[in-house]
Amino acid sequence: DSGVTQTPKHLITATGQRVTLRCSPRSGDLSVYWYQQSLDQGLQFLIQYYNGEERAKGNILERFSAQQFPDLHSELNLSSLELGDSALYFCASSQGLAGPGWAQYFGPGTRLLVL
Amino acid sequence: TQLLEQSPQFLSIQEGENLTVYCNSSSVFSSLQWYRQEPGEGPVLLVTVVTGGEVKKLKRLTFQFGDARKDSSLHITAAQPGDTGLYLCAGGSGTYKYIFGTGTRLKVLA
Numbered sequence: 001d002s003g004v005t006q007t008p009k010h011l012i013t014a015t016g017q018r019v020t021l022r023c024s025p026r027s028g029d030l031s032v033y034w035y036q037q038s039l040d041q042g043l044q045f046l047i048q049y050y051n052g053e054e055r056a057k058g059n060i061l062e063r064f065s066a067q068q069f070p071d072l073h074s075e076l077n078l079s080s081l082e083l084g085d086s087a088l089y090f091c092a093s094s095q096g097l098a099g100p101g102w103a104q105y106f107g108p109g110t111r112l113l114v115l
Numbered sequence: 116t117q118l119l120e121q122s123p124q125f126l127s128i129q130e131g132e133n134l135t136v137y138c139n140s141s142s143v144f145s146s147l148q149w150y151r152q153e154p155g156e157g158p159v160l161l162v163t164v165v166t167g168g169e170v171k172k173l174k175r176l177t178f179q180f181g182d183a184r185k186d187s188s189l190h191i192t193a194a195q196p197g198d199t200g201l202y203l204c205a206g207g208s209g210t211y212k213y214i215f216g217t218g219t220r221l222k223v224l225a
Contacts, residue, residue, distance in 0.1 A: 002157065033213070043158070043203065043215045090157050103148045104205070104213060106157030 003027065004107035006091050012113045018079040021110045025072055025093030031055075032074040033094070033104060034066055038087040049074055050096070081114045088112075118142075119206055119216035127222045131193050136202055136219045138187045144206035147180055147187045148213075152201040161189075194223045 003026035013019055025032050034046040036059075045058035049068035060066075063081075068074045078085060088111050092104035119140045128134055138147070146165045150158035162171050164180035164187065171178045175198075177190040187204055204216040 002159070004157075035215075042218055045213065045215070088155075092157075102146070102207065103160050103163045105160060106150075109155075109157050111155070 002105040002107065004091060004093050004105050006089075006107035006110050008110060009108065010111050010113075012115065013081060014115055015081055015083060017081050017114075018077065019081065019112065021076040021078070021089055021091075021112075023074045023076070023091030023093075023107060025074070025091075026105055029093035029095055029105070030072065031094045031096060032068055032072070033092040034060075034074070034076050035090040035092065036087050037090060037109075043090070046076070078112070083114050086112055086114045119204055119214050121202075121204060121216040121219045123219060124217065125220050125222075127224065128194055130195055130223055130225050134191050134194060134221070136189045136191075136221070138189075138204035138216050140185050140206060140214075142206070142208070142214075143184050144208055144214075145184070146207040147184070148205045148207070149178055149187070149189055150203040150205065152203060153199075158201075158203055194221075196223045196225050199223050 005024045007022045030051045033048045036044045046060040047066050048056040052068050063079050066076045088109045090109045092106045094102045094104045096102050122137045148163045149161045152158040162178045167182045167184045169180045175192045179188050199222050202219045205213045
């Protein structure tokens with residue numbers, strides 16, 4: 001158990017819909033990262049928050065947004081869903097920024113299926 | 116753009132054999148991590164290396180960070196079926212994000 005929790009574990013929805021994925025980082029971790037993993041594209045970095053502020057953006061679509069709340073939990077919002085958005089979405093946390101020795105700890109993921 | 120290339124992409128070996136997985140980049144990283152991921156689960160951190168030339172051992176797994184901090188290797192001695200999984204390297208830098216490698220899918224046959 002990494003200490004990172006994600007809900008829900010599974011999500012099935014239809015095209016055009018909007019969903020919210022939730023993540024609680026490990027106790028004491030200030031950074032939260034979101035990743036998308038699909039079979040053909042590996043682990044793709046989406047976005048990072050540090051202590052409530054956005055710090056880095058990766059390959060995140062405009063239809064997707066995220067935020068980190070004062071209690072440090074984070075939510076990833078996916079809207080106007082398309083079939084291609086079906087994937088595993090992982091949240092990870094770390095103590096600080098991507099500095100020496102500060103590795104990430106991953107949650108169990110949310111499996112999203114868009115029909 | 117920073118990239119981490121892993122090789123081989125796929126590896127299928129018999130129990131008891133040794134293997135090495137490589138992680139290479141043209142960029143310098145301040146730290147490098149190795150993860151193992153099993154189907155349907157999140158990657159699990161195996162080790163972090165931060166010093167060029169550093170070697171770390173974790174039971175049958177040996178990790179090395181290149182002198183120039185651009186590459187790393189993972190060597191498994193006497194592989195077991197429980198070692199089966201997707202191995203990912205990830206480089207940390209000062210740009211507030213980690214770059215993940217392309218992954219090596221290992222299958223150890225009993």
